[in-house]
Amino acid sequence: TRAGGFVVCALVIALALSTTRPREDPVGELRAAIAAGEIVPFYQPVMDIAAGRLIGCEVLVRWRKPTGEVVSPGAFVPLAESSGLIFELTLALMRAARDEVADVYALRPQLKLGFNIHAEHFDNDRIVKDIQEIFGHSAIQLSQLMLEVTERAPLADLAAARRSIAALQALGARVAIDDVGTGHSGLNYLLKLGVDAIKIDKMFVDAIGTERYSNAIIDTLAELGRTMRIDVIAEGVESFEQVEYLREHGIHMAQGYVFAPALPGQAYIDLVEAMCHD
Numbered sequence: 001t002r003a004g005g006f007v008v009c010a011l012v013i014a015l016a017l018s019t020t021r022p023r024e025d026p027v028g029e030l031r032a033a034i035a036a037g038e039i040v041p042f043y044q045p046v047m048d049i050a051a052g053r054l055i056g057c058e059v060l061v062r063w064r065k066p067t068g069e070v071v072s073p074g075a076f077v078p079l080a081e082s083s084g085l086i087f088e089l090t091l092a093l094m095r096a097a098r099d100e101v102a103d104v105y106a107l108r109p110q111l112k113l114g115f116n117i118h119a120e121h122f123d124n125d126r127i128v129k130d131i132q133e134i135f136g137h138s139a140i141q142l143s144q145l146m147l148e149v150t151e152r153a154p155l156a157d158l159a160a161a162r163r164s165i166a167a168l169q170a171l172g173a174r175v176a177i178d179d180v181g182t183g184h185s186g187l188n189y190l191l192k193l194g195v196d197a198i199k200i201d202k203m204f205v206d207a208i209g210t211e212r213y214s215n216a217i218i219d220t221l222a223e224l225g226r227t228m229r230i231d232v233i234a235e236g237v238e239s240f241e242q243v244e245y246l247r248e249h250g251i252h253m254a255q256g257y258v259f260a261p262a263l264p265g266q267a268y269i270d271l272v273e274a275m276c277h278d
């Protein structure tokens with residue numbers, strides 16, 4: 001019959017679609033990408049703007065597909081976080097960065113290597129164990145590591161986070177609060193964590209010279225850095241005017257497109273070799 005033929009036709013089409021098109025499984029794809037080494041580090045230089053020196057870099061994750069396409073973290077880090085793949089992803093990224101920059105970093109122990117760490121990675125000292133395993137026997141020293149935890153996602157257990165941070169510091173690593181001013185935690189809470197540095201979000205840097213309110217925030221954070229004796233790093237710095245303002249207001253460290261975007265490994269290594277004659 002006509003109806004029967006139609007059903008057969010529909011079944012054939014459905015079957016064809018299901019075999020030619022991969023099934024939608026974004027978590028499975030991401031897991032496979034990690035296993036295949038498609039999760040790669042890019043490196044954004046961090047500058048000492050008082051001394052005009054390279055301090056090191058922040059590692060920013062990229063997904064390099066076999067097609068050559070490079071995907072930004074906004075497209076897959078949220079999925080990694082909600083699926084729990086973020087731990088595995090972070091470890092893969094750390095191993096890849098370690099292997100890539102070990103030689104140039106071993107010769108220049110003053111250079112820092114920064115990573116973004118998910119808040120839950122601080123639970124149960126998990127990050128402490130992972131850091132020791134990955135960097136314990138490498139040419140990169142633990143004192144070269146800077147671990148950034150964002151203020152956006154609150155740390156569930158403040159006391160546990162504080163212990164983890166102290167344990168990392170005992171190993172020589174440093175810890176920074178990222179995106180300061182964008183979350184809801186308040187400075188008092190942040191300072192209780194005993195971190196070594198704070199990173200001022202681009203949002204406040206953008207407003208330099210335009211909004212008195214944001215200038216006041218930058219001045220306050222600079223003052224806080226001085227009294228607490230912690231480093232203050234400005235991010236998203238795009239102009240020389242901003243660099244000047246930051247320098248004049250006692251902020252010594254900065255990263256942003258005015259210096260360089262996140263660079264592929266070899267480009268960053270070339271920059272290190274050009275800037276640090278050790």
Ligand code: C2E
Nearest residue numbers: 060061072073077116117118236237238255256257258262
């Ligand atoms: P973030 O940690 O605040 O990183 C800074 C972001 O600002 C980076 O974007 C960087 O490329 C960009 N940026 C730096 N300088 C400038 C500038 O002068 N102008 C502008 N317009 N942008 C600038 P990216 O690489 O797309 O990373 C976005 C976010 O993804 C990061 O923000 C971080 O929250 C997250 N992320 C990146 N890598 C990782 C990772 O390995 N683990 C985790 N958990 N999150 C990561």
Ligand code: CA
Nearest residue numbers: 058116148178
């Ligand atoms: Ca960061």
Ligand code: CA
Nearest residue numbers: 178179199235
């Ligand atoms: Ca940041």
Ligand code: CA
Nearest residue numbers: 179201202235
């Ligand atoms: Ca930011």
